[in-house]
Amino acid sequence: MIKRNLKHTFSLLNVDYVKLNAKWNYRNVISPYYRIYYIDSGEGELSDAAGSLKLEPGYLYIIPSFTLCSLSCTDYLGQFFVQFFEDSVDGSSLFADNRVILKAKATEMDxxxxxRLLQINPGRGINRSDNPKVYEKDIYYKEYQELNNQQNISTYLETQAILTMLTAKFLNPQLFKHPEQKNIPVKIAETLNYILVNLHQDLSVNRLASRANQNVDYFSRLFKQHTGARPLNYINEKRVERAQYLMATSRMSYSEICAQTGFINLSYFSKTFKKLTGTSPSEYKKQMYQVCFNH
Incomplete structure (x- = not known):
């Protein structure tokens, strides 16, 4: 029998049912956590780089972490929502190669x-001001972490199972379009795993090529051929994603985040962060407040 270990787990952030109006209108949002919506009335719209999707009753929608998107409601929208973080043993993501908004017909089970998620996790909605000066992020995320820690084992496992089942809905082969798969050389595959678990270390191209026992130029060409990105660009993308996650889930200062993600200084961190996300770290933090607190 083949043993298959589940590498990915989820940490609940918020779950609630809300009635939204035209104030729910946010552009160019990118968050370090997942969102899943179930719409039971009204209408709205989600859009990403691939296009737009109408929010309509009877459907489920997922916005994977780190997916740049816009959210809007022109009049009225009845929405169940859940927001949650993804954790994995190697820092990878289920949607790493498919960060697009997906839509699926809801069933009675969904x-x-x-x-049930609402029933076993009461008081996990968003009922705060959208002004970051009113609610400190540290307090907010510390609160959700403490609530998760207070769950008994039964509630924790059931919450984990429900989040897994809802996420699995969008990993169905008929819905989840995997990019064309190519056989990745073992040395490149091993390098990708090494990068994810060692973002805080020196990850120069010379060092990575040496680990793979390959010439630097050959290694770089092979890396780009199988990932679509040059080594340094790929590393910076993963470092910024990890920084976004730490900004949302910890009380680390920017200096501490730099150390944890391998950026040599705050200036390079800020420059790279803005280049890849379109906003500065402080602007991103403010945007994250506004979307979280208004939902």
């Missing part, structure tokens, strides 16, 4: 799962 609706029951949302209702």
């Amino acid at each position: 609706i029951a799962l949302f209702n």
Whole structure:
């Protein structure tokens, strides 16, 4: 029998049912956590680089972490939502190669799962001001972490199971379009795993090529051929993603985040962060407040 270990787990952030109006209108949002919506009335719209999707009753939608998107409602929208973080043993993501908004027809089981998630996790909605000066992020995320820690083992496992089942809905082969797969050389595959678990270390191209026992130029060409990105660009993308995650889930200062993600100084961190996300770290933090607190 083949043993298959589950590498990915989820940490609940918020779950609630809300009635939204035209104030729910946010552009160019990018967050370090997942969102899944179930719409039961009204209409709205989600859009990403691939296009737009109408939010309509009877459907589920997922916005994977680090997916640049826009959210809007022109009049009225009844929405169940859950927001949660993804954790994995090697820092990888289920949607790493498919960060797009997906839509699926909801079943009675899906609706029951949302209702059960609400039932076993009361008081996990968003009821705060959208002004970051009113609510400190440290307090907010410390609160959600403490609530998760207070869950008994039964609630924790059931919450984990429901989040897994809802996420699995969007990994169905008919819905989840995997990019064309190529056989990745073992040395490149091993390098990708090494990068994810050692973002805080020296990850120069010379060092990575040496680890793979390859010439630097040959290694770089092979890396780009199988990932679509040059080694340094790939590393910076993963470092910024990890920085976004730490900004949302910890009380680390920017200096501490730099150390944890391998950026040599705050200036390079800020420059790279803005280049890849379109906003500065402080602007990103403010945007994250506004979307979280208004939902």
